[in-house]
Amino acid sequence: xxxxxxxxxxxxxxxxxxxxxxxxxxxxxxxxxxxxxxxxxxxxxxxxxxxxxxxxxxxxxxxxxxxxxxxxxxxxxxxxxxxxxxxxxxxxxxxxxxxxxxxxxxxxxxxxxxxxxxxxxxxxxxxxxxxxxxxxxxxxxxxxxxxxxxxxxxxxxxxxxxxxxxxxxxxxxxxxxxxxxxxxxxxxxxxxxxxxxxxxxxxxxxxxxxxxxxxxxxxxxxxxxxxxxxxxxxxxxxxxxxxxxxxxxxxxxxxxxxxxxxxxxxxxxxxxxxxxxxxxxxxxxxxxxxxxxx
Ligand SMILES: NC(=O)c1ccc[n+]([C@@H]2O[C@H](COP(=O)([O-])OP(=O)(O)OC[C@H]3O[C@@H](n4cnc5c(N)ncnc54)[C@H](O)[C@@H]3O)[C@@H](O)[C@H]2O)c1
Numbered sequence: 001x002x003x004x005x006x007x008x009x010x011x012x013x014x015x016x017x018x019x020x021x022x023x024x025x026x027x028x029x030x031x032x033x034x035x036x037x038x039x040x041x042x043x044x045x046x047x048x049x050x051x052x053x054x055x056x057x058x059x060x061x062x063x064x065x066x067x068x069x070x071x072x073x074x075x076x077x078x079x080x081x082x083x084x085x086x087x088x089x090x091x092x093x094x095x096x097x098x099x100x101x102x103x104x105x106x107x108x109x110x111x112x113x114x115x116x117x118x119x120x121x122x123x124x125x126x127x128x129x130x131x132x133x134x135x136x137x138x139x140x141x142x143x144x145x146x147x148x149x150x151x152x153x154x155x156x157x158x159x160x161x162x163x164x165x166x167x168x169x170x171x172x173x174x175x176x177x178x179x180x181x182x183x184x185x186x187x188x189x190x191x192x193x194x195x196x197x198x199x200x201x202x203x204x205x206x207x208x209x210x211x212x213x214x215x216x217x218x219x220x221x222x223x224x225x226x227x228x229x230x231x232x233x234x235x236x237x238x239x240x241x242x243x244x245x246x247x248x249x250x251x252x253x254x255x256x257x258x259x260x261x262x263x264x265x266x267x268x269x270x271x272x273x274x275x276x277x278x279x280x281x282x283x284x285x286x287x288x289x290x291x292x293x294x
Contacts, residue, residue, distance in 0.1 A: 003225050004222060007033065007222065010034050010085040011083065011086070012038065015040045015041070015088065017090065019041070021090065022091070023053075027054065040066045068113060068121060069113045070120075084128070085134065087136070089140060096155075107154045110155060114159065115162065118139060134180065135180045137169065141159045142159040143187060145159030145163040147253060147258065149261065151262035151263075166183075169182050183226055187214050188209060189209065198261045
């Protein structure tokens with residue numbers, strides 16, 4: 001383990017904090033006495049709502065409307081944000097479609113948000129952390145970064161990339177003798193709504209995780225200086241299962257029901273509401289261009 005970063009007194013930036021575990025990690029960081037919480041989200045409205053929630057608890061917070069997949073937006077927002085101690089790359093999207101059903105723009109958007117954004121945000125804030133020789137870079141990847149899953153050719157591949165990104169960065173920092181830490185998080189499905197409709201064959205072994213539990217575990221892990229957080233426990237077996245011949249590996253995952261989890265995936269449901277009252281997060285989380293246009 002590397003030296004952890006204590007949240008009390010830290011400046012914490014969370015991308016995608018307008019919703020889901022990003023929002024809950026922001027609330028947890030506020031409760032632990034963060035000096036300031038910076039919320040970056042594609043949706044100005046949900047980011048602002050979370051900022052207001054944090055300020056109502058007495059915390060200091062600012063929100064920025066940023067498309068993290070756009071490097072120039074990230075550079076501009078980083079200048080306004082100023083130095084930070086903890087960067088949590090949490091923004092993420094999914095199409096939930098089979099390879100031949102997802103259109104090119106949607107696939108590119110998944111890579112922009114889930115992969116390229118990691119480069120833009122980390123490159124913006126890492127120099128300051130290295131200079132101060134402290135801080136943490138956190139990547140919210142997924143259990144889908146440890147095994148490919150049917151109907152996730154875009155999402156799973158993007159999360160494999162997120163793991164490779166964080167592991168390489170960890171080794172760069174470590175071999176440079178830096179005390180800046182990294183943490184990669186690989187959860188099974190979480191009940192935030194992003195993966196609405198997914199099912200699990202063995203709810204005891206592979207439970208759909210509770211969002212507050214995941215948020216708290218991530219913040220605990222940052223403070224503890226952990227490098228990797230994989231949950232639930234069964235998912236930690238995946239790397240060793242790879243010692244099996246490929247067909248046996250696939251059959252094991254089939255037995256666990258993993259390749260059927262996405263059969264009833266709907267993702268975030270569009271909110272049936274009057275014009276201008278639909279949740280922006282509901283529209284913008286989707287990798288479907290029609291939904292993204294609202
Ligand atoms: N929900 C799950 O089952 C699950 C499982 C494993 C990993 N994860 C990962 O956890 C992270 C958070 O997921 P969640 O369930 O809280 O999702 P969520 O949909 O509730 O939140 C994602 C947030 O990211 C924001 N966002 C989307 N595109 C953006 C962009 N281009 N720029 C800035 N912000 C953008 C959205 O507006 C939203 O507020 C994601 O990286 C996801 O891949 C989720």
